[in-house]
Amino acid sequence: MGEIKWDIRRGAQIYRVIYNSRLKNWISTGKIKRGETMVWRSGFSGWRKPEELPELAPFFESWEKHSLSGEDGGIEPIKLKEQVVPQQKQIRNILIIDDEKDLCLLLSDALNAKGYHVATANTKREGMICLKKASPDLVFLDLKLPDGNGINILSAIRRLCPETIAIIISAYGGEESRKKAMKNGARGFIDKPFTESDILKRIMLFRKGKMV
Structure with a gap:
């Protein structure tokens, strides 16, 4: 049947x-x-x-x-919205902007081992220099930096490299912070502490073109 x-x-x-x-x-x-x-x-x-x-x-x-007999006619099908097949996103170059140097080191080692090219920055100033030097495919960004707020970097990402995906990594994941980050262009939010698996899964979702 x-x-x-x-x-x-x-x-x-x-x-x-x-x-x-x-x-x-x-x-x-x-x-x-x-x-x-x-x-x-x-x-x-x-x-x-x-x-x-x-x-x-x-x-x-x-x-x-x-x-079933191959004839036209009968019931008029409802017109459905065309299904959009997610377009895969190429992610090779990743920038990590976080003031925790140990976290940057561990995360960059893990991502390098998976074949990604990783740059790190520990301040807002360093992050801006990296953004201007080369447009990364993906940025992991902390909201609280020694010399400024990560929200300002989100605005710069939209202006300098609009194709770049920005994901917030922060221990300050309150509802207000999330809303503000998303409003300024963030595509995701990962709460600290997180695991290597959390990061890799999120990258894979974006590579497959799936929204997070």
């Missing part, structure tokens, strides 16, 4: 979002046969047949008659 994952909240409209090409593909690959009654599974009611819900019967009959 062909199985359709059915969300009970959408009710009778489920078959309006199944495109003709998908049904034909199921037939051509032998997943279902012409004239075979389709069934679907609901997490609320288990296995159900279309005839058990009268409001669905016309949709099955229409698709059996028109779509």
Whole structure:
């Protein structure tokens, strides 16, 4: 039997979002046969047949008659928004701006071992110099620096290298700080203390083009 994952909240409209090409593909690959009654599974009611819900019967009959036979007509599919495939982001050059020198050293060693090119800065001034010298793909930025606030660096990143991803790493992760950082261009927030795994997972998400 062909199985359709059915969300009970959408009710009778489920078959309006199944495109003709998908049904034909199921037939051509032998997943279902012409004239075979389709069934679907609901997490609320288990296995159900279309005839058990009268409001669905016309949709099955229409698709059996028109779509499965290769004819046009029948039910007009709902126009769905085109699914956007995440575009992978190349991340090679990483800049760490944090006043904790030991943290910078350990994190840069871990990232270098994974093949990334890593630069570090321990002050706002050093961070700005690094940004102007070369546009990194990714910046890990602490909010509290000896000579200034990391929020100001976020503004500089947007101005100097708008394609750069900025992620905040901070022990001061209050709601207000997060909102302010995101408003100024941060794409994520990692609370201290964190592990090497936390950093690598976040990098991988951005490399796959997934928002965090």
